Amino acid sequence: MLVISFIAFVVITAMPSDPVDIAVRAWNLSATEETVAALRQQWGLDQPFLFRYLDWLSRFVQGDWGQSFQSGLPVLNQFLERLPVSFMLGFCGLGLAVIFAIPLGFFAALKPGGAIDRFSRFLSVFVQTIPAFWSGLMLLWILGAKLHWIRPFAQDLNAILMVILLIALHSTAVLARVYRKALSDFTTEPYFKTALSKGLSMRQVFWRHGNKAALFSLFAAVHSEAGWVIGGTATMEILFNFPGISQLLVQSIEARDQMILQAYVMVVALWMVTISIVVKVTQHLLDPRIT
Structure with missing residues (x-):
């Protein structure tokens, strides 16, 4: 730091x-x-x-983050007003991605080449190819302008849920493939064949014996995905007009507001350090040999 x-x-x-x-x-x-x-x-x-x-x-x-050169307001106060929005979108998006990735990766590994495996592969390629802002624009156009299911830029519950789902979409595809790969590698281990010889089904062996190793790989990938979540949150805040710190960042870059920019860098660094600590603790719980 x-x-x-x-x-x-x-x-x-x-x-x-x-x-x-x-x-x-x-x-x-x-x-x-x-x-x-x-x-x-x-x-x-x-x-x-x-x-x-x-x-x-x-x-x-000491908590004195300076004064904004643009607005004249204390920087800390501006961040305290906007941080809950950004952290809510980021944490919920990343958490939802982990929840979705586990069953998707599990069933993809259970039947390699099956429908779920092909879907997870397609989803991974799709989100890596299509920019997040394009997906958001298309949803705004289809759900808002064409079907009138949502009110664009309304900042209501529907908009919040859609933003969280869009942020989670990218990470879900990547984490699911990581989880699936870890389970597939588990099938080459001797204790996998031993578990099958005991009469356990493939699903039982995966869940009882391969799940910990797969979760270890999954949470290792969460750290790298946390960096993308920051960019995804920034895109969605600007696209859907949410008053988060990323929206403030864009305004501050244009105005060359140094105090805001410096505080933003430190908040993002703290986010990455916090995620790293959480991942390390989780990995230690899964495998106490990790220090």
């Missing part, structure tokens, strides 16, 4: 823009020398780079 914070601060600070000029235009202030000097002193922009970074870092860990 410390390394990420420093690299992000270097890159964001090096952007070709002056936060004071942005604030003057956004707040309709008079661009006098006194005003510019006062703002630069207030935000510490007149200090050396390393001092600015250490000052920002010390304030950040």
Whole structure:
């Protein structure tokens, strides 16, 4: 987190823009020398780079995330208003993907080459080929404009469920194939044949003996999918006009709002670290040999 914070601060600070000029235009202030000097002193922009970074870092860990150059509002307050929306979409989408992937991958491995196996393969190729925003646009057009089943940009329960399903769709296909591959590899193990010789059915052997190993591989893949979920959540927030942090990010990039951008990088880094810890703990529970 410390390394990420420093690299992000270097890159964001090096952007070709002056936060004071942005604030003057956004707040309709008079661009006098006194005003510019006062703002630069207030935000510490007149200090050396390393001092600015250490000052920002010390304030950040204490909960002072700075002031938006665009709106003048505290950055932390803006994030606290929008984070619940983004985390709800991201966590629910990723959790739903895991729930869907297990039965889909299980039955695909149970009958290789069968209808479910072919469907999971097609779904995996489809979501890897079709961008998430295109799928969202098509659903908005079909369900909203043509069938009138939903109200576009209404931000009601139907829209929330559709966004979560769209986010889960991509990860479900990928995780199901990972789970299916792990179960298929399990059939080459000696204890698989031993379990069959005891009179257990293929389904019982898979579930009782192969499930733990498959779940281990599944949760290992969850970590990489968590990164995609961030991008998928951002796409859906913008497409469906949800007031999450990704929508705020797009507005802040356009305005070169450095404080918002820096906080966003740290929140995303914290998301990835948290997912990594959860995955490691889950893997340890499945296999105590993992430390």
